[in-house]
Structures are given as C-alpha cells and as structure tokens.
Amino acid sequence: MSSRASAVSNQEIPGREVTMVDALRAALREEMRRDKRVILLGEDIGVEGGFGGAFTVTLGLSEEFGHHRVLDTPISEAAIAGVAAGAALAGLRPVADVQYGDFLFLAMDQLANNAAKLRYMSGGKLSVSMVFRAPVGATTRGAQHGQSLEAFFMHVPGLKVACPSNPYDGKGLLKTAIRDDNPVIFFEHKLLYGSKGARKEKGGLQVVGWVPDEEYLIPFGEAKIVRPGRDITLVANLLMVHKSMQAAEILAAEGVDAEVIDVRTLTPFDWETVFQSVRKTTRLLIVEEDNLTGGWGAEVAARVADDCIGYLDGPIRRIAAPDTPVPFAPVMENFYVPSVEKIVGAVRELVKVHN
Amino acid sequence: MSETKERKLFMYHRMLMCRMFEERVYYLFLEGRLPGTIHQSQGQEASAVGVCSALEDKDMITSTHRPHSHAIARGVSVRSLMAELFARETGCCRGKGGSMHVGDMEAGMVPAIAIVGGGIPLAAGCALAFRYLEQPNIVACFFGEGATNIGTFHEAVNMAAIWNLPVVFVCENNKYAASTAVEKVMRVKRVSERAMAYGIPGETLDGNDVEAVYQAMRKAGSRARAGDGPTLLELETYRFAGHSRSDPGRYREPEEVAAWKQRDPIARYEAKLLAERVLEPAEITKIKTSIERELEAAVAQAESDPSPKPEDCLSDVFAS
Ligand SMILES: Cc1ncc(C[n+]2csc(CCOP(=O)(O)OP(=O)(O)O)c2C)c(N)n1
Numbered sequence: 001m002s003s004r005a006s007a008v009s010n011q012e013i014p015g016r017e018v019t020m021v022d023a024l025r026a027a028l029r030e031e032m033r034r035d036k037r038v039i040l041l042g043e044d045i046g047v048e049g050g051f052g053g054a055f056t057v058t059l060g061l062s063e064e065f066g067h068h069r070v071l072d073t074p075i076s077e078a079a080i081a082g083v084a085a086g087a088a089l090a091g092l093r094p095v096a097d098v099q100y101g102d103f104l105f106l107a108m109d110q111l112a113n114n115a116a117k118l119r120y121m122s123g124g125k126l127s128v129s130m131v132f133r134a135p136v137g138a139t140t141r142g143a144q145h146g147q148s149l150e151a152f153f154m155h156v157p158g159l160k161v162a163c164p165s166n167p168y169d170g171k172g173l174l175k176t177a178i179r180d181d182n183p184v185i186f187f188e189h190k191l192l193y194g195s196k197g198a199r200k201e202k203g204g205l206q207v208v209g210w211v212p213d214e215e216y217l218i219p220f221g222e223a224k225i226v227r228p229g230r231d232i233t234l235v236a237n238l239l240m241v242h243k244s245m246q247a248a249e250i251l252a253a254e255g256v257d258a259e260v261i262d263v264r265t266l267t268p269f270d271w272e273t274v275f276q277s278v279r280k281t282t283r284l285l286i287v288e289e290d291n292l293t294g295g296w297g298a299e300v301a302a303r304v305a306d307d308c309i310g311y312l313d314g315p316i317r318r319i320a321a322p323d324t325p326v327p328f329a330p331v332m333e334n335f336y337v338p339s340v341e342k343i344v345g346a347v348r349e350l351v352k353v354h355n
Numbered sequence: 356m357s358e359t360k361e362r363k364l365f366m367y368h369r370m371l372m373c374r375m376f377e378e379r380v381y382y383l384f385l386e387g388r389l390p391g392t393i394h395q396s397q398g399q400e401a402s403a404v405g406v407c408s409a410l411e412d413k414d415m416i417t418s419t420h421r422p423h424s425h426a427i428a429r430g431v432s433v434r435s436l437m438a439e440l441f442a443r444e445t446g447c448c449r450g451k452g453g454s455m456h457v458g459d460m461e462a463g464m465v466p467a468i469a470i471v472g473g474g475i476p477l478a479a480g481c482a483l484a485f486r487y488l489e490q491p492n493i494v495a496c497f498f499g500e501g502a503t504n505i506g507t508f509h510e511a512v513n514m515a516a517i518w519n520l521p522v523v524f525v526c527e528n529n530k531y532a533a534s535t536a537v538e539k540v541m542r543v544k545r546v547s548e549r550a551m552a553y554g555i556p557g558e559t560l561d562g563n564d565v566e567a568v569y570q571a572m573r574k575a576g577s578r579a580r581a582g583d584g585p586t587l588l589e590l591e592t593y594r595f596a597g598h599s600r601s602d603p604g605r606y607r608e609p610e611e612v613a614a615w616k617q618r619d620p621i622a623r624y625e626a627k628l629l630a631e632r633v634l635e636p637a638e639i640t641k642i643k644t645s646i647e648r649e650l651e652a653a654v655a656q657a658e659s660d661p662s663p664k665p666e667d668c669l670s671d672v673f674a675s
Pocket residue numbers: 043075077099103106419420421469470471472498499500501502503529531532533598
C-alpha cells in the first residue's frame with residue numbers, strides 16, 4: 001500500500017519521494033552538517049558492518065561524521081539519556097535513541113526527573129536541548145517490544161512530544177526538535193519506516209512521501225488536517241493517521257465525510273485546530289494505538305468536552321488498544337491494534353445514532 | 356549405566372536438541388511459518404546445558420531475548436516451546452509471550468525477559484524468596500556480556516552479594532551485543548573481574564566446554580546453596596547465527612566466525628565422549644533420528660493446535 005500523507009506536494013518545487021527512514025536520516029545529516037554541536041548517541045548506531053540503529057536510520061552517518069559525533073554506547077539506557085541531558089546542559093545538542101520505545105522506561109528517571117525539570121529547578125537559567133528518538137508500535141514482537149508510550153511523556157511537564165506519520169513531517173519535525181532548546185521525545189512508528197531489505201518490517205506500510213530538496217522546518221504545535229470533511233472529526237497520530245484515512249475513504253463511499261487530523265506533536269498540542277474542526281463537524285472520534293486508559297486521547301476528549309461541549313451532537317468516542325499488554329500471537333495482536341474496521345464501525349455508530 | 360555416564364549422555368542429548376531445535380526454527384522462520392522475530396543460540400549450547408544440568412528440581416532460571424536453549428536445557432517441553440513460537444493456544448505462554456518470553460515456572464524457568472538486564476533483579480528476587488521460605492533452591496541467572504553494562508546488573512549483583520542470596524550469575528560472553536563488540540564497551544578484559552566490585556567470586560571459563568561449565572556450576576551452586584552467596588560465572592562462547600532474524604552479521608570477520616565454529620561445543624563433546632567410549636558411533640545417528648522425530652512431532656502438533664481467539668487478548672492482565 002502506498003500513501004502520500006504529505007500535504008505539501010508542489011510540482012513546482014524540486015523534491016523527491018522518500019521513506020521515513022530516508023527523511024529522518026536526511027534531517028540528522030542536515031542538522032549535523034549545519035551545527036557541530038549536534039551529536040548522536042545510541043546502541044549499534046554507527047558500527048561498521050552494523051545496522052545503523054535498530055531500524056537503519058543512522059546508517060552511514062558515522063562514516064560521514066566520525067565516531068566522535070556518532071557515539072556507539074554500551075547497553076545503558078539510563079546513562080544514554082542522562083549523558084545526553086548532561087551534554088545538553090553543557091552546550092551540545094544530542095540526539096539519542098533507544099532501539100525500541102519500550103526501553104524508554106529504563107531512561108525514565110533521567111528524562112522525567114532530570115531532563116524535564118532542570119530548566120524549571122534552575123529558575124529558567126539553563127536549557128536541556130536534547131532529542132530522544134523512540135520507535136513504537138506493535139509488530140508481533142510481543143509485550144516488551146511493541147508498546148505505544150506517548151501518553152507517559154505527555155504527562156511530564158517540561159518534555160515536548162512529537163509523533164510524525166509521514167516522511168515530510170518526520171524530517172521537518174526532527175529538524176525543529178534538534179534546534180529546540182527543550183528535551184523532545186520523538187516517536188517513530190515501526191510500520192511507517194519503510195525500511196527495505198533485511199530490515200523491512202512485516203506488515204509495514206510502504207509509506208513514501210514527497211520531500212522538497214530545499215530545507216524546511218515544521219513548527220511544533222501545528223496539527224495538520226490531512227483530509228477535510230464535514231460530518232465527523234477523526235484525530236489520530238502515527239500509524240493511526242493512515243488507518244483513519246483508509247477508514248475515511250470507506251466512509252466516503254457511504255456518504256460520510258470525515259475530517260482527519262494528524263496531531264503531529266502532542267506537546268505542544270494544537271488545540272485550536274481540533275476545536276475548530278469539532279465545532280464544524282460536531283462529532284469526534286480519537287484514534288490511538290496507546291492503551292485506552294490514560295492515553296493521550298483521554299486528554300483530547302477532556303479538553304474538547306471542556307471547550308466544545310455545546311457544539312457536540314454526540315458522545316466523544318475513542319478507539320484505542322485495550323488495557324492489556326501487547327500480545328504476541330498475530331490473531332490477538334490484530335485484535336489489540338485498532339483496525340480500519342473498528343474505526344469505520346465507530347464512525348457509523350456516531351453518525352447514525354446522532355444524525 | 357553409571358551416573359556420570361548417564362549425565363554425560365544426557366548433556367550430549369540436550370545440546371543436540373538445542374541445536375536441532377534452533378536449526379528447525381530457523382527454516383520454519385525462513386519459510387514464513389513463524390511470526391515475530393527470533394534470536395537464536397546455535398553455538399551457545401554448552402553454557403545452557405552445562406548450567407542447567409547442574410540444577411536440581413525446583414531450582415529456577417531466568418533468561419533473555421535469546422532463550423530457546425535455556426528453555427530446552429531446563430526441560431521446558433519442546434512441544435510447548437514450538438507451539439509458542441507458532442503462536443498457539445497450547446504454547447508455554449498460550450501465545451501471549453512469543454519467542455522472547457518463553458518459560459514455564461513448573462519446569463523451573465521464569466518467562467524470559469527481553470529487556471536486556473531486566474531478568475537479573477528478578478533472579479535475585481527469586482533467590483531472596485527461596486531463602487526466606489527456607490526452600491533449599493538456587494537460581495541460575497542467564498544474561499549476555501552486553502547486559503553487564505546496564506544498571507540492573509550492578510544493582511542486583513550488589514544486592515545479592517550483600518544478602519548472600521542463593522543465585523549464580525551466568526554471563527554468556529558471546530563477544531557481541533547485537534553488532535557491538537565487547538571490547539568497545541568495556542574496559543575490563545574479563546566480565547568476571549566485575550565480581551570484585553561486589554566482593555563475590557568471579558570466574559571466566561571456556562563456555563564451549565560443557566563439562567567445565569557443569570563442574571563450575573556445581574561448585575557455584577553448592578556455594579549458593581550453602582548460604583555463602585552468589586558467584587559470577589563468565590562463559591566464553593560465540594553465537595554462530597546473526598543477532599536476530601534480520602542480521603547478516605557483517606560486523607564480524609568471517610575468519611573469526613570460522614575459528615569459533617572449530618570450537619563447536621557439540622562436536623567437541625561428541626569427540627570427547629567417543630574417545631571415552633561413553634558414546635558409540637552408531638548411537639549418534641540413533642540419537643539424532645529420535646530428536647528429529649520429536650521435533651517433527653512438535654511441529655506437526657503445533658501446526659494443528661488451535662490458535663488463541665482474538666478476544667483472548669483481554670484475559671490474564673490481572674490475577675483474579
Ligand atoms: C534495555 C534494552 N536495551 C536494548 C535492547 C535491544 N537489544 C536486544 S538484544 C541486545 C544485545 C544484547 O547483548 P547481550 O546482552 O550480550 O546478549 P546476546 O544478544 O549477545 O545474547 C540489544 C541491544 C533491549 N532488548 N533491552
């Protein structure tokens with residue numbers, strides 16, 4: 001399946017169709033060329049004959065920038081996060097990564113207690129300009145390699161959270177994240193990388209997106225309406241943007257015109273775009289791969305209820321993973337991960353009952 | 356048959372089972388019959404089997420993302436393992452765990468932990484419980500050399516040391532953590548030197564010599580059982596396959612791989628047992644054929660076993 005979620009596709013401007021992996025790598029490369037303070041830290045990211053990180057994003061960067069800027073670390077997530085934060089304090093712009101988002105829990109103390117709070121604790125006297133990249137999403141690897149963890153980080157004041165769904169946004173947001181003076185947790189979805197060869201993900205969407213050759217940045221806190229519509233608002237991130245778009249196509253054939261919003265960043269969050277959309281469509285379905293309880297969708301629901309309750313023609317609904325760990329067996333995992341069918345079903349209910 | 360001879364044949368058989376299981380799984384995976392990912396242990400059978408053969412009933416092991424040989428060596432049923440890899444309801448984790456989480460408490464194996472280093476505190480905790488409950492058992496805690504760079508290793512080994520817990524820390528040093536060579540991420544020459552930092556004995560040995568592993572584990576196990584505390588065993592070994600399903604292993608020199616294949620723990624033990632006349636040449640084919648049959652049956656069974664239902668996803672979150 002091919003999907004072009006990039007909104008900006010101007011034939012006039014020179015550009016190329018690339019995968020998420022290509023786009024992220026290009027962002028790292030450009031920022032490293034531009035600013036010597038940008039360094040990379042992670043496991044297996046720059047080894048000769050190695051993988052370029054778990055999903056090939058850093059492949060070739062140690063050759064170009066050297067091992068003093070592409071630092072292969074021991075398996076030490078707490079130290080990776082803390083060292084990145086420390087280096088940021090002292091003037092660098094580290095981009096660290098974990099091989100699977102699940103390992104963020106090992107880095108949690110450094111991220112949540114140090115990186116997130118040092119600016120505040122210092123009375124605004126310092127900044128922690130670091131990025132922590134983390135692949136998320138269920139991919140038949142089971143309970144410790146498939147979680148979606150955005151909400152944990154959205155809950156920590158002082159951390160910014162990005163979650164791009166396509167190469168164009170991936171590149172623009174990563175470049176912005178690197179230049180940001182705050183710690184940014186940057187989520188990438190395993191099924192959206194578009195990795196090829198041995199690193200290809202089974203069941204991965206072969207997403208390619210148009211990316212201009214010219215440099216661009218995407219500001220945080222600007223959601224994108226990827227499909228305008230009149231009847232219902234679907235708010236999603238990462239893989240769920242694509243599933244929502246598929247659902248919207250099916251619904252269009254039934255005469256239901258769904259508006260799909262890609263949040264792009266969770267912190268800061270573009271409330272205004274969501275509110276305006278809901279005021280227009282009067283119905284809201286939030287779609288996330290996170291567990292239902294306490295997921296980021298719960299926050300969206302609460303804010304929309306707060307701000308737009310008078311406009312709503314029905315309940316706010318959420319499609320999310322159930323409150324269970326990620327199961328291994330594909331039949332169970334397919335049940336766990338929100339499907340296009342579930343999204344379509346929920347939309348039908350919402351527009352039917354409350355028409 | 357003398358007890359020693361019986362044990363030797365048992366260890367030979369178990370190592371072969373580990374190897375042949377992994378080879379079978381490899382092909383099943385290539386054929387697309389198994390979902391998920393796999394981390395294989397060909398070449399590391401002597402550490403799994405040497406350690407587990409020195410354990411008693413009700414002793415416990417903890418394992419890693421590379422758990423197949425540990426499970427087989429500990430005596431988790433091959434059928435339930437195969438069924439788990441096939442994501443079946445009959446699998447040892449009922450299809451919920453998968454390759455990286457196989458285990459069976461009944462057989463003495465905590466479901467494998469795929470977070471590097473994540474199993475090490477669990478092992479110390481099981482050991483604490485054994486001692487508290489006055490149960491005469493020990494824990495063998497498997498992990499790779501890469502795991503000794505993570506905080507949990509240091510915290511848990513220290514805690515086990517100060518409390519003299521009945522646990523043996525078994526580091527399988529296969530020289531690489533994914534693509535990362537050990538000397539790039541560790542200043543000490545030997546992982547066993549790290550024991551010094553916690554005031555416990557540390558020993559490095561040939562991890563491809565199943566007899567040596569067995570003897571060292573007996574000794575460390577007796578020490579643990581006697582209440583004298585943990586030991587850190589470093590078993591030098593090598594994985595013949597890539598790190599995981601998608602790894603062609605280009606970060607290793609072909610000569611290095613070839614040299615280690617010369618030290619194949621199974622071939623070495625086979626030669627030794629033949630020389631000692633513990634094993635007769637004719638028996639080898641017989642043993643291999645019987646293992647082949649057992650694996651065949653396990654695969655056939657797994658393929659016809661029922662899949663979990665999609666909604667089974669929802670159960671087992673809480674104990675009721
Ligand atoms: C905390 C954590 N970080 C990273 C990983 C990804 N990962 C899986 S296995 C592995 C290498 C482990 O090396 P080692 O502990 O030596 O065991 P081996 O694979 O050699 O058996 C890595 C980095 C992980 N599973 N958990």
